[in-house]
Amino acid sequence: MAEQTTPQIGGHCDARFAGVRTAFAENFRERGELGAAVTVLLDGEPVVDLWGGWADAARTRSWASDTLVNVWSTTKGATALCAHLLIDRGLLDPDAPVAAYWPEFAAAGKQDVLVRHLLSHRAGLAGLRVPHTLAQLYDWELTTARLAATEPWWEPGACSGYHALTYGFLVGEVVRRVTGQLPSTFLHQEVTGPLGIDFSIRLPEEEARRAAELVPMPAARGGERGAAPRKLAPVVLAALANPVTGAADANTRAWRAAEIPAAGGHGTARGVAALYEIFTGRRRVDSGYQVLSAQAAERVREGQGSCRDLILGTGLGHDTEIGLGLWLSGRHGSYGPNPRAFGHDGFGGSFGLADPEAGISIGYVMNHMGTHIADDPRKMALVDAVYEAVASSV
Structure with a gap:
């Protein structure tokens, strides 16, 4: 890829994290970045908060400090957080059958599927067996009813298989059955609103002016909707292409x-960092109330067994392990050198x-979608x- 000009970069970066600023600039020069932002919190304090580039493909809008963007499956962390707040409060049992909260879910042999199976992508419901359009995906009642009625693609609990879109409806419906609120409302009421975190699962119309335009990955330009693979197993197609979604859809x-709690979240880098900091078990509100207990934070990364993921395994090329909602860094270091660090x-x-x-x-967060x-x-x-900076300062 030909080198690109580094745009003006705004924000701040502590001197010891100068290498992060260098890497951020190199993403523009060497890795095809268009517009992006990165925030690093260390013990709750922002040591890196940078942004730069363009918020649209035509390069007419500069990326600003408050530009937000659809973050696709990074949203799953926020949805998992909703469930863990309920577990922490004793309102949801990860080892209870899903049907204890959602009776209709017991259909088609799913009476023994556990809440932990939903959280760890082991429920066998990675996709629907019947054609499901994008318009139908926007219909919460229809989508959850179809999921409740369908049979699993594999034995629940046996192995993970990435629930790309269904994850949010499955976990989200359990949240709704327990609280009476959709995940977007519960998240805002219990977390993002009180903490002032710039992240939402449904983007309020008045905030659309801040949204960056997503730009499709190079291979999908000009034919995004018709780019679904054709020689994949039925379960993989069901998970990743029923319906097919892409940047063009997410810009609408x-x-x-x-309400798409697996992929429809919008936020700034600052907002994403603040949300994920809650999973460290250290985040408190001004009154001193701890958002998620240390025990609950530890539960989030409770590994459910390493395996070759049934949906993503071929593309990843190695075994992975999912905790109760987030992926563990593992020996491949996906989230840094600590194998028990985690993220999405x-x-x-x-x-x-x-x-x-x-x-x-x-x-x-970024708007030029990559191919990995x-x-x-x-x-x-x-x-x-980030980890080089931390290691050098110890």
């Missing part, structure tokens, strides 16, 4: 307004990371730079 008002990547490159031992959380299934080179350059 319909997508932004819809979003389609195209965004990510959130939490490392309780190091006291680190990271949020990275996970561990986008821009992400890994930033993660490596």
Whole structure:
């Protein structure tokens, strides 16, 4: 790829984290970045908060300090957080059958599927067996009813299989059955509103002016909707292409307004870092109330067994392990050198990371979607730079 000019970079970066600023600039020069932001919190304090580039493909709008963007599956961390708040409060049992909260879910042999199976992508419901359009995806009642009625693709609990879109409806419906609120409302009421975190699962119409335009990955330009693979197993197609979604969809008002708790979150890098910091078990509100207990934060990264993911395994090329909602860094270092650090990547490159031992959380958002299934080179350059800075200052 030909080198690009580095745009003006705004924000601040502590001197000891200068390498992160260098990596951020190199993402523009060497890795095809268009517009992006990165925030690093160390023990709750912002040591890196940078942004730069363009908020649209035509390069007419500069990326600003408050530019937000759809972060795709990085949203799953926020949805998992809703469930863990309920677990922490004794309102949800991860070892209870899903049907204890959602009776209709017991259909088609799913009476023994546990809440932990939903959180760890082991429910066998990675996609629907019947054709499901994008318009139907926007219909919460229809989508959850179809999921309740369908049979699993594999034995629940046996192995993970990435629930790309269904995750949010499955976990989200349990949240709704327990609280009476959709995940977007519960998240705002219990977390983002009180803490002033710039992140939402449904983007309010008045905030659309701040939204960056997503730009599709190079291979999908000009034919995004017809780019779904054709020679994949039925379960993989069901998970990743029923319906097919892409940047063009995510730029619409319909997508932004819809309740899609697996992929429809919008936030700034600052907002993502703040959300994922809660998973370190250290975040408190001004009154001193701890948002998520240390025990609950530890539960989030309770590994459910390493395996070759049934949906993403071929593309990733190695075994992975998912905790109760987030992916563990593991021996491949997807979220830094601590194998028990954890986080979630979003389609195209965004990510959130939490490392309780190091006291680190990271949020990275961008609008030019990359081609990697996970561990986008821009992400890994930033993660490596953060941990190099931490190691050199010890």
